[in-house]
Amino acid sequence: MFTQEKISLNQATALNTAAGIGTVFLIVTQPALETAGRDGWLTIIFGYFTGMLIGLLLIPLAKQFPGKTFVQYLPELVGFLPGKLIALAFVLTYGVFSAMLLRQLAEVMGLIYVETPSIVFTLGLMVLVLYVVRSGFEVFARVTEAVPIIFLSLFFLAVLALPDIQWTNFLPILENGVMPILKGLPPMIAFAGEAVLFMAFWFPTLSQPSEAKKAVIAGFSLAGLSLTIIFIATVGVFGAAQTQTMNYPIFDLADFILVGDFLEEMELLLMIIWVPASLLKVTIFFYPFLVGLGQLFNYHDYKKLSFPLAGAVLLISHLPQNLFQRIEIGHFLDLYIIFPLTMSIPFLLLLSLIRQRQRRQGDGSAV
């Protein structure tokens, strides 16, 4: 049973951070630049701040259903059929997302390994994901606690880029007013929302739910901060116009950085964090897919499902024809499923409070 596993507060923070940074550090600059241009760092901060607020609102909601995951209490909250349908959408989205991230890993590896077939990378990562998933959520929580390696490396990269950052690249601030920033928010909130919804999924495993606030604040701040720093470093070095032409700006940044005269090629550092980051993020999407799908149909032996579902995810990961199609799918899921789901959490909380009050009044009248 998934919900019988227990994780500590530290591990909860690590899970939030990992879900927030994930592999987003690779792509975050593009959506941020697209609408807000050089002010994209503001979009990231606001996006993750909103995500944090929604994460805080999730806590009282989840506390009303102890021992139940998001997938399990949705039908209770909004009615059986709509609840099941929304949960199904959530679970399938996470499944498709895990496939897309596998694909993303293969694409990035493809930059370095030109001739190696991408199945080597997707399959290789899937083996690791399966090992984690079958070892249980506690083991995954422990594995995730290595996440400081990822954000410390990102900080390190940014510090190395510091001498080359031209701060004038960020001027003038708010050239076109606040609107571009607001327009750029949905994808950012969706990035943070991936972590919020993941938390909605694992919340019942938290051993001290009363302390969850700390995990949310620390986790989302760390994630948002890391991404902001990465944005500032890349745009500071390359400028907004040039960064926008890049597929993976952070790789260009790592390539650009030169420490002393001998420590070239910081891609090595990026590679080092790229594989674990992909593992964490794919698992973060695969876990709700696996366990959630089981819970949706009241099937609790999720370890038995892991192999067929992993096969399905592998298959889906090879469906998109090229990079741009994959990005399109990601955008679509982010904007039309993750974003609305995330934004619905405050309303769900409201609904649950109303239900609670009704129930209490009902009890009162009965006595």
Added chain:
Amino acid sequence: MILKYCLILMQALFFLNMTGCWDALDISRRAIVSAICLDEVDEPGQILVGVQVIIPQNLISGQGQQSQGGAPFAHYLAHGATWIEAMRNIETQLTRSLFLEKTRVLIISQNLAAKGIADVVDFLSRSPQGRHRIRVVIAKEAPARRFLEIIHPLEKDTGSALDLLVTNQEIHSLTKPVSFQELMGCLSERNASPVIPMVGLSTDEKYFQAEGTGVFRYDRLVGWLNRKQTQTYLLLRNQARNVVLTVDAPKGPPKPVSLKLERSATSYQPVIQEGRLLMQIKIEAVFELTEQRTVIDLTKPEDLKALSERLAAQIKGDVHSLITTAQTEYQSDIFHFGSYFHRKYPGQWRQMKENWQEEFFPLVEAQAEAKVNIYRTGLTNRPF
């Protein structure tokens, strides 16, 4: 069970290894390219690409190995319609695969640069690795391929020799080194034009030397700055180190006094006033007196003041003449004035953006102001 699977996996990996699969390619099967040159050829629409390939065993002459005594590198030339096609043609002469990621320098011939470089650098901007730090240099009045033949006495290969030569501006202040990444950054914006260092061959074609800085308008080479102009340019771009300026002594016979720049700070203040574009430039510099060819004591405060005023006046004059040259002769905003106006006047900038360099940049009135402080006179205070 687990052990059995592990063993099977390990056997599979072992045989995969033995067959040498996918991207595995030993470095002894790669040709390490140190420098690339781009040249014009007579055939229209063709481009000549040359690579200099390092021969490692001739470069290392340690105790363990006996050096074959051959040249430390070889070069190969080929032409094609595109860069990559030319590269493929080069590979027909090679027994190994070209390894471009450690290339130190890209040499472009002057004639090619005059026709525009944007289309030729496209290939490099797409290749996945190792492109940001490549230095770009222009071969002045010589075919770029000639540079690949020169053995520099101090450095191992031409690539690093040229790279170090142009980055050595901290000492000779004759070039403004530019990496491929900076070049791309400059070419992707409309508000400024790049400069690229120029190197030339000595008359006997035995060695190469830094010659100055090439000025571009967008991606076309339109002229070059000599040593003095480059110094002024570096001063304006806040990149001057060790610049030595010589002025006449303020009293006594007009004998030269040389001063070395310690540090400088240049700040810009763009102003749009009644439709006029003004650029107020403020240069603050600290100099050290390094040599004087007079025997007059110049360490009195009033003398030093007079000297620094002379120096300031000279700097001011240099700045004005350089800006005027860029405005009238080259019509190329190598000073990034555009980005200052963009930052301060984003509204007006939108109208000027498209034709900035042709139309508006020549109209900018530069008002330079220089403040010089001589804070040291070397180890002695007076001439003997």
Added chain:
Amino acid sequence: MKTRKPRIIKNLPPSPKSINEPKEPSLPERRFHPEGELFSSSLEQNVQRLRDSLGNASDLVIRNLEITPTEVIGAVLWLDSLVETKIISDHILRPFMELREKAGIENLRLPLAAELKNNITAAELFEASTMEQVVAGLLDGKAVIILDKATQAFVVTAAGLKERSVEEPETEVVVRGPREGFTESLKTNTGLVRKRLRTPHFRVETFVLGKQTNTKVSLLYLANIANPLVVAEVKNRISRIRIDGVIESSYIEEMIEDAPFTLFPTIDNTERPDTLVAQLLEGRVGIMIDGTPFALTGPVVFWQYLQASEDYYLRFPMASFIRILRYLAFLASLVLPSLYVAGVTFHPAMIPIPLLITVASAREGVPFPPVFEALLMELTFEGLREAGVRMPRAIGQAVSIVGALILGEAAITANIVSPAMVMVVAGTAIASFIIPSPDAAIATRLLRFPMLLLAGTIGLFGVLWGIVLLHIHLCTLRSFGVPYLSPVFPANYNSLKDIFVRAPHWAMRSRPESVLWRKNRRRSPDTGPPLPPTRKDRGGE
């Protein structure tokens, strides 16, 4: 006679007969002759029965106790090979003689048993009433006194087998620190621990394991510090062991460890009493086995394998530096050759150009691909190491000279391996020697090969894949319920003081929390750095 074939344990029975609380003194309750359980009243019959049960052993000595040359009232039996004869002559025979002299024959006959018991001066004596206790006593190096017409025998401790004296252990050498090491005698070892732990809370519980060897195995813990759940679990696991013999501690280790298939040890061993005591003080449990100087400790965490006892004896900045060095060495010995292979075959772009040129010129003309070269060299190195260890010391040196000097030099000159590869392999070897625990070094030595194969197949991705897999694997491990990577994964900030660095002793105020359950404080809470005496302390104003 039915002998049950000893079952070599494949699947442990869930919970067989518990031997949790053995009776004092702990002797095996085994039947040798079902019919010979009790004594008969005839001395001769008893002696004969004993002789039979030991198969008429040639080292069984029987000395009759005679009052007159014809009247035998008893016999003393012992196994000559196990017993110090001096004890028997001084403490059994001499008192008997003196008694005979003093009391006279007539008096001696009747209350003999009581008299003799009171007069035997040997330190340890108990009365055995069954034949099998007597046999077990004999096999344990005791002397047995059987009296005519008596229903019980006196078993007297007279063990005097030659033992190695307490010496400095060879495996865990320290520059500063106690020089005593365990010996092969459980008694001596218990003493070495007990003299360092003068507290009544120190518990020693002894089991006898091994159907044929009847080896004594002691469980050691501090009753007021160790987690009783862990203690109970260890007892439970020991009680489940069904084995014919216990020769060395590894027999026990492999029977009770949490994860039998991992390369990483989940039970630590030590040859040093001070290390064992320190572990007990941290709330761990020790297991000592008669016949081996290696004691087991558990539960353990991974980081312990990169710590040495001397870390706690050196000054803390130096100890911390050495620890960090060890972590680097651990990583290096795991991945250095594979990183080299990955760099040379897949990612030359990641090597700085001067180094790249050097390596490329060294690779020129080497006939093997780098992976194969690395495997070859690593295997050669492992072979040389094994040859050096197993050979007598004098030949061992010759092996290392041949290996290092002649073979290495010749291989480079003949251009069979590149000098760069030799350097990498040598560096890896040195790194693996830095790891203090041979058990952890074994893991890296073995894992190096799959890592090399991964590196040779898909370069850096393969190496990282291997490292991540290893990380997950270590996260799944537990040692007696304690997560193997704690206190880092899961994090416990308080216990981190003793992981990557070694904080000063006054700063480590609590014990490692993951091992414990209560009484976590080991220093007074207000312990701080030692301060110079204030003026007030000196009696001034």
